[in-house]
Amino acid sequence: MIRFSNVDVVYPGGFQGLKGVDLTIDKGEFVVIVGLSGAGKSTLIRTINGLVPYTSGELTVGDEVVDPTSKGKIRRLRSSVGMIFQSFNLVTRISVLNNVLVGRCSSTPAWRSLLGWYRAEDKELAFQSLERVGIVDKAYNRASALSGGQQQRVAIARVLAQDPEVILADEPVASLDPPTAHRVLQDLRRINRELGITTIVNLHHLEMARKYADRVIGMRGGEVVFDGPVEEATDAAIEEVYQRSLTAGDAAPESAAH
Numbered sequence: 001m002i003r004f005s006n007v008d009v010v011y012p013g014g015f016q017g018l019k020g021v022d023l024t025i026d027k028g029e030f031v032v033i034v035g036l037s038g039a040g041k042s043t044l045i046r047t048i049n050g051l052v053p054y055t056s057g058e059l060t061v062g063d064e065v066v067d068p069t070s071k072g073k074i075r076r077l078r079s080s081v082g083m084i085f086q087s088f089n090l091v092t093r094i095s096v097l098n099n100v101l102v103g104r105c106s107s108t109p110a111w112r113s114l115l116g117w118y119r120a121e122d123k124e125l126a127f128q129s130l131e132r133v134g135i136v137d138k139a140y141n142r143a144s145a146l147s148g149g150q151q152q153r154v155a156i157a158r159v160l161a162q163d164p165e166v167i168l169a170d171e172p173v174a175s176l177d178p179p180t181a182h183r184v185l186q187d188l189r190r191i192n193r194e195l196g197i198t199t200i201v202n203l204h205h206l207e208m209a210r211k212y213a214d215r216v217i218g219m220r221g222g223e224v225v226f227d228g229p230v231e232e233a234t235d236a237a238i239e240e241v242y243q244r245s246l247t248a249g250d251a252a253p254e255s256a257a258h
């Protein structure tokens with residue numbers, strides 16, 4: 001379970017990124033965060049793995065209070081909280097398999113990682129993770145040879161190889177065309193259902209948010225201004241989050257893939 005109690009983030013320079021956030025996310029939930037650019041979606045997600053330190057209140061992940069001042073605790077936290085980025089963040093000159101094995105790094109002695117001597121069980125887990133996202137046949141390809149959608153699937157497999165409790169996805173499909181975006185979101189959704197991994201996704205396309213979320217959190221000005229099941233995320237509710245009427249650009253173009 002993830003619990004924010006009156007959490008603030010004040011960035012160096014004084015800008016307040018989060019204001020008094022109170023939120024509980026239960027194990028196994030699939031939550032989508034929506035809001036206009038600058039609303040604080042990335043800030044919220046990044047406090048959960050300590051990438052952005054919160055400055056007051058209390059944040060707990062599982063039984064542990066997130067302590068941004070303790071490097072050891074943040075390292076341990078990140079081994080159980082995987083993150084997926086818009087830009088995939090793969091090492092493109094090495095193989096897909098080796099990218100996924102990076103997910104095992106926190107539980108592999110540094111000398112083994114440096115020499116590329118991974119244990120048989122780590123390789124097995126890496127192959128299983130690639131299978132789960134349907135690209136095991138690409139294991140020995142260079143990551144740079146893959147399409148954007150395939151690269152994002154490698155990034156998902158890398159996170160799965162960590163055996164995480166939580167997956168955070170910060171605009172994971174913003175660089176992908178709509179059919180590919182739907183496939184990546186379908187993968188995340190299926191993995192959430194199959195493995196029960198708590199998943200929190202930032203999405204700026206409202207229709208995609210509505211299609212995949214169980215629960216929608218709306219942010220504005222660093223505050224949570226909507227929190228409810230997807231059925232309650234009506235046009236009127238989202239217009240309230242955005243403080244303006246919805247436009248065609250708020251929806252993602254439909255695709256044939258879903």
Ligand SMILES: Nc1ncnc2c1ncn2[C@@H]1O[C@H](COP(=O)(O)OP(=O)(O)OP(=O)(O)O)[C@@H](O)[C@H]1O
Nearest residue numbers: 011012015017035036037038039040041042043044
């Ligand atoms: N390192 C930082 N230092 C100062 N201000 C920051 C920093 N990072 C983000 N901000 C500010 O915090 C606010 C929220 O940013 P955040 O990236 O969380 O928004 P977002 O909802 O994810 O929007 P976007 O989709 O545009 O990234 C923005 O006004 C941004 O300029």
